[in-house]
Amino acid sequence: MTKKIMIIDDEPDIRTYLMAILEDNGFSVCTVLDNTEVKKGVLSEKPDLIILDIMMPQRSGISIYKELRTCSALNAIPVALISGMMPEKDFIEKEFPALVDDKSVSPPDGYIEKPVQVEKLVALVTQLVEERG
Amino acid sequence: MPEKIKLMDWIREHLFNVVPMSIAVIDRDFNLVYANKPFEEKFGKWKGKKCFSVYKSSTTMCLNCKGAEAFQDGKPRVNEEIGFDKSGKLTKYIKHTMPVVDSDGSIPFLVEMATDITEASIIKKEYQLLFDQVPCSILVIDRNFRIVRTNKKIRETFGDLTGKYCYSSLKGFNDKCLECTARDTFSDGEMHTGNHVWRTKDGEDIHSHVSTVPLFKEDGTFDMVMEMAVDITHTLELEDELKIAYSFMETMIATAIDGIIAIDIEGDIIIFNKAARDIFNIHDKRKMTKIELEVLLPEGFMAQVLLGPGHVYLPEAYVKTIDDDKKPVRLSGNKIEFGDGKSGMAFSIQDLRELKRLESEKLEAERMAAVGQTVAGLAHGVKNLITGLEGGMYMMNSGMKKGDVDRIQKGLEMLDRNILRVSTFVKEFLNFSKGRKIKVGECEPGKIARDVVELYASQAGKFSVELICETDDNIMPALMDGEGIHECLTNLVGNAIDACRMSDNQGGNHVWVKTHEKDDVIVYEVVDDGCGMDYEVKKKVFTNFFTTKGLGGTGIGLLTTKKIVQEHGGKIELQSEEGKGTTFRIRLPRNRLPKPESIDI
Incomplete structure (x- = not known):
């Protein structure tokens, strides 16, 4: 069965790029264009993994992430955050706790650093989806 | 014979009855046999009365009757008596008693002459009271330095000193003092003053300021000297305290980090401390005049202090040094009024060079930090x-x-778009990183706002956004970098x-632009x-290259805005609520606005 990956990123070029990579590697993809309607989109699409950009206008990825993690209907879906801000280690150890500022919110299942390394991205996505079973 | 009678009458009428004393004659049975007019006026009717009944209103003879003694030994005597006058009032008098001795040696009569001393003894009492009650110590000494009399104050403080030597009883010396004001007065008859330490009966030392004066007698000679002493222990203590306070203040002024200068009513410079000398490069020995100082201070400053409300404060000014250099200082001048329209001045001067150096170091450090952030x-x-x-x-x-x-x-379009982004980004980044000198000039704060609103009017209209300008026309012009503030508002309005x-x-x-x-x-x-x-975005707003606009922004605008506001000594604040709107507020305190000289950024 084809696994479905949801990409939430406000930049169309990045969105197109990520969707193309994942489609080429046998995943099906979807997105939510309206950031304020993420919950609704996820509930209807039921993705196996969400790739979420941190910096977006209007509503930041962090606030979306918090919502996904605190909603009981959604918190089982793995989430990978994507950002150009810093390497993975710095992000998980320093930036993420500072941004979220709430210890009850668990760290993301994965982190993707821009610029994107195609093999690494595919490996991470495959791993996260398989872990979920 | 008639001649003699005439003489006797004259003696009686013109002498006996006129002398200002009471004269009476008594016989051996103490009957009054004759008395003159003053006697009758003082003591009343006397004819056929006993002396004691008239003098003393007594029915019996006096104890120790001096008249009886005079009848006995035939010697005249003088005695001080107390009796009652005709109206029953107590009266004091001195009575001379003279026996009249007959040719056979018997004494048939006594002549008594009484002089009223009631008034004199009242005065004496008053003087005694004065002597005792004056708030200073008084003692009278004779030529041997023996104390003859003391007043109450002396007795209270030192005990009974009468008969003792002054040097031993007041100072505990065995011999006369080396310096002695009493001796000086004894030798020249003049008043002398001096300070002595006397020991009280409780063993406490008190400092006395002593004046000695001769007690002249009628004939102009004197045998006694009166010493009057005031306790100045407390005064000396206060003087000591004053000295300590003064030396404390002197040390403070001498070691103060700020320059302190004071000018007295005469226009003489009375304080010019080390820090002030350092500021003006004046060496320690050079004496300064008010006129010389006036030239070094900002023009008209001294006049402003003297003629104005009395306090002039310049947070940033320049003074000239004596070798014609310039130094940045903080300057405060105060007029000190002494009454009668007379006044002095005090100045406090803070050398701002160190502060300026630190300020520029801080600016440099901030710039370096900004470069670091920029690279990241x-x-x-x-x-x-x-x-x-x-x-x-x-x-x-x-x-x-x-x-x-x-x-x-699609790939080609993406490449096109992103190459365009690269060039925009590089342009903006270069613009930001190269920095620019802020150009300070007189600007109308309201006009800058109106210009920005006008600039954006058409763009706002295109997106159906209503752009409203609310400026207060009463804002006075200010020294600012008009272009810089224009750029800030452009970014925020965009x-x-x-x-x-x-x-x-x-x-x-x-x-709204307000x-x-x-x-x-x-x-x-x-x-x-x-x-x-939302919260996360707000936290990130002023950090470098943070953008929420995706392809539309580079994240440099707000960073530049913040930098310009800081260069103007101001602050930028943000209030925002998700879904409700945002307010950016720039606050520029006038006293922190940049100075007209351009500053390197």
Whole structure:
């Protein structure tokens, strides 16, 4: 069965790029264009993994992430955050706790650093989806 | 014979009855046999009465009757008596008793002459009271330095000293003092003063200020000297305290970090401390005059202190040094009034060179930190661009492999867009990083706001955003970098219009640009009722290259705005609520605005 990956990123070029990579590697993809309607989109699409950009206008990825993690209907879906801000280690150890500022919110299942390394991205996505079973 | 009778009458009428004393003759049975007019006027009717009944209103003879003694030994005597006058009032008198001795040696009569001393003894009593009660110590000594009399104060403080030597009883010496004001007075008859330490009966030392005066007798000679002493222990203590306070103040002034200068009513410089000398490069021995100082201070400053309300404060000014150099200082001048329209001046001067150096070091450190942040932010910005370019490349390559023309087309568009982004980014980044000198000039704060609103009017209209300008026309011109502030407002208004475009709210299409001044702070506000920001975005707003506009922004605008506001000594604040709108507020306190000389950034 084809696994479905949801990409939430406000930049169309990045969105197109990520969707193309994942489609080429046998995943099906979807997105939510309206950031304020993420919950609704996820509930209807039921993705196996969400790739979420941190910096977006209007509503930041962090606030979306918090919502996904605190909603009981959604918190089982793995989430990978994507950002150009810093390497993975710095992000998980320093930036993420500072941004979220709430210890009850668990760290993301994965982190993707821009610029994107195609093999690494595919490996991470495959791993996260398989872990979920 | 008639001659003799005539003489006797004359003696009686013109002498006996006129002398200012009471004269009476008594016989051996103490009957009054004759008395003169003054006697009768004083003591009343006497004829046929006993002396004691008239003098003393007594029915019996006096004890120790002096008259009886005179009848006995025939010697005259003088005695002080107390009796009652005709109206029963107590009266004091001195009585001379003279026996009249007959040719056979018997004494048939006594003549008594009484002089009233009631008045004199009252005066004596008053003087005694004065002597005792004056708030200073008084003692009378004779030529042997023996104390003859003391007043109450002396007795209370030193005990009974009568008969003792002054040097031993007051100082505990065995011999006369080396310096002795009493001896000086004894030798020249003049008044002398001096200070002595006397020991009280309780063993306490007191400091006395002593004056000695001769007690002249009628004939102009004197045998006694009166010493009057005032306790000045407390005064000396106060003097000591004053000395300590003075030396404390002197030390403070001498070691003060700020320069302190004081000018007295005569216009003489009485204080010019080390710090002040250092500021003006004046060596320690050179004496300064008011006129010389006036030239070194800012022009007209001294006159302003003297003629104005009395306090003039210049937070930043320049003084000249004696060798014609210039130094930045903080200057405060105070007029000190002494009454009668006379006044002196005091100046406090703080050398601002160190402060200026620290300030420029801080600016430099901030600039270096900004460079560091910029490099980090640059890397982030570049990563985003690379991702976009890589995306384009991936689409092209994979499209070609698959023979998917549509994908190749998409890839080309992505490459185009991102190459354009690279060039925009590089331009803005260069603009930011090269910095610029702020150009300070007199600006009308309201006009800058109106210009920006005018500039954006058409763009706002295009997106159906209503742009409203609310400026207070009473704001006085200020020294600012007009172009810089213009750029700040341009950035904020541009953001606000974008926020309205991204907003879903009903009626979220207003941008207000407001200017007013309160408490010497010029305030600009750019308010929108657009999309607002959530907590995470608010936290990141002023960091380098943070953008929420995706392809539309580089994240440099707010960073530049913050930098310009800081260069003006101001602050930028942000209030925002998700979905409700955002307010950016720039606060520029007038006293922190940049000075006309350009500053390197």
